[in-house]
Amino acid sequence: GMMLLLLIVAGLGVVTLLVILFAPHIRKYAAGGVCRSTVSLDGKTVLITGANTGIGKETAMELAVRGARVIMACRDVDKGEEAAASIRAAHPETQVEVRELDLADTCSIRAFAQKFLGEVNHLHILIHNAGVMMCPYTKTIDGFEMHIGVNHLGHFLLTSLLIGLLKRSAPARIVVVSSLAHNFGWIRFHDLHSQGSYNSGLAYCQSKLANVLFTRELARRLKGTDVTVNSVHPGTVNSDLTRHSTLMTIFFTVFATFLKTPREGAQTSLYCAVADELHSVSGKHFSDCAPAFVAPQGRSEETARRLWDVSCELLGIEWD
Numbered sequence: 001g002m003m004l005l006l007l008i009v010a011g012l013g014v015v016t017l018l019v020i021l022f023a024p025h026i027r028k029y030a031a032g033g034v035c036r037s038t039v040s041l042d043g044k045t046v047l048i049t050g051a052n053t054g055i056g057k058e059t060a061m062e063l064a065v066r067g068a069r070v071i072m073a074c075r076d077v078d079k080g081e082e083a084a085a086s087i088r089a090a091h092p093e094t095q096v097e098v099r100e101l102d103l104a105d106t107c108s109i110r111a112f113a114q115k116f117l118g119e120v121n122h123l124h125i126l127i128h129n130a131g132v133m134m135c136p137y138t139k140t141i142d143g144f145e146m147h148i149g150v151n152h153l154g155h156f157l158l159t160s161l162l163i164g165l166l167k168r169s170a171p172a173r174i175v176v177v178s179s180l181a182h183n184f185g186w187i188r189f190h191d192l193h194s195q196g197s198y199n200s201g202l203a204y205c206q207s208k209l210a211n212v213l214f215t216r217e218l219a220r221r222l223k224g225t226d227v228t229v230n231s232v233h234p235g236t237v238n239s240d241l242t243r244h245s246t247l248m249t250i251f252f253t254v255f256a257t258f259l260k261t262p263r264e265g266a267q268t269s270l271y272c273a274v275a276d277e278l279h280s281v282s283g284k285h286f287s288d289c290a291p292a293f294v295a296p297q298g299r300s301e302e303t304a305r306r307l308w309d310v311s312c313e314l315l316g317i318e319w320d
């Protein structure tokens with residue numbers, strides 16, 4: 001017994017030593033791709049959802065530094081203003097503005113869009129970044145399950161309201177922040193809102209698969225418009241996304257060295273938003289600033305069309 005304990009302790013010691021020794025290499029690997037484009041965004045307008053924290057805030061800052069007017073659409077305006085102030089403090093020349101948008105409320109989305117359309121003449125880059133992960137079972141104001149409601153349906157409605165403006169501003173790009181988690185999801189058409197049974201992890205995966213399918217179908221419909229749309233896996237990023245799950249929070253804290261920083265996590269969104277070589281690439285999925293694997297269920301045109309129709313029906317909109 002004593003011998004075994006000693007062996008375990010020694011083993012753990014060796015592993016710890018190796019991790020410490022190789023930490024810089026692990027960091028380098030975890031950091032993943034970097035957006036190397038130097039494109040300037042002077043005169044361009046960018047809209048990004050959930051921009052007051054994590055990946056969204058870093059994405060907003062970088063695009064603003066490149067000269068764009070960046071509109072940060074946030075559920076909590078005070079937190080949004082705080083984030084905007086910290087961006088301005090670090091980069092006084094930037095143009096960042098905050099607007100209220102709650103993706104869990106279609107009235108808020110419509111009010112936001114109406115105001116936005118009255119305020120801006122162009123929209124060149126739209127980034128669907130906001131997301132909720134593994135929250136307890138909750139419904140949006142409109143009665144949608146929170147993950148599918150915010151991560152997919154909210155962004156679906158927002159896009160439908162701004163698509164005319166994007167087309168008029170072409171060339172324009174849409175970036176949908178999905179996840180590797182889409183691999184573990186499937187669209188439960190018989191119970192999209194998990195009323196029968198709820199698993200917060202699966203509900204998240206379903207919504208991130210919906211992001212991939214939406215990207216695919218929207219790209220098909222936008223052919224010939226010079227508006228492109230691509231989806232992104234940002235990497236495993238040390239952010240507040242895990243706030244609803246104690247287990248995930250512990251996991252993310254323990255393995256922090258293996259994770260990307262929000263700044264590193266923003267690179268693939270930035271790449272899809274600005275890289276010259278992607279000017280006519282649409283309907284694709286990216287990770288580490290490179291094309292990435294899409295699960296078979298994310299490649300099904302049939303599922304993508306069906307989800308499109310169901311989404312229109314749930315939102316009470318016509319969009320063809």
Ligand SMILES: NC(=O)c1ccc[n+]([C@@H]2O[C@H](COP(=O)([O-])OP(=O)(O)OC[C@H]3O[C@@H](n4cnc5c(N)ncnc54)[C@H](O)[C@@H]3O)[C@@H](O)[C@H]2O)c1
Pocket residue numbers: 049050051052053054055056073074075101102103104105128129130131132133150177178179180233234235236237238239240241242
């Ligand atoms: N962190 C990761 O490891 C990881 C991995 C894969 C994908 N992602 C995706 O990246 C995106 C950004 O996540 P993050 O890691 O920066 O986490 P985060 O929690 O810091 O950012 C999410 C943002 O979405 C906003 N949001 C949530 N509900 C909203 C609502 N109803 N209306 C408006 N805004 C709302 C939050 O306020 C927050 O600002 C998410 O879509 C997430 O699914 C993250």
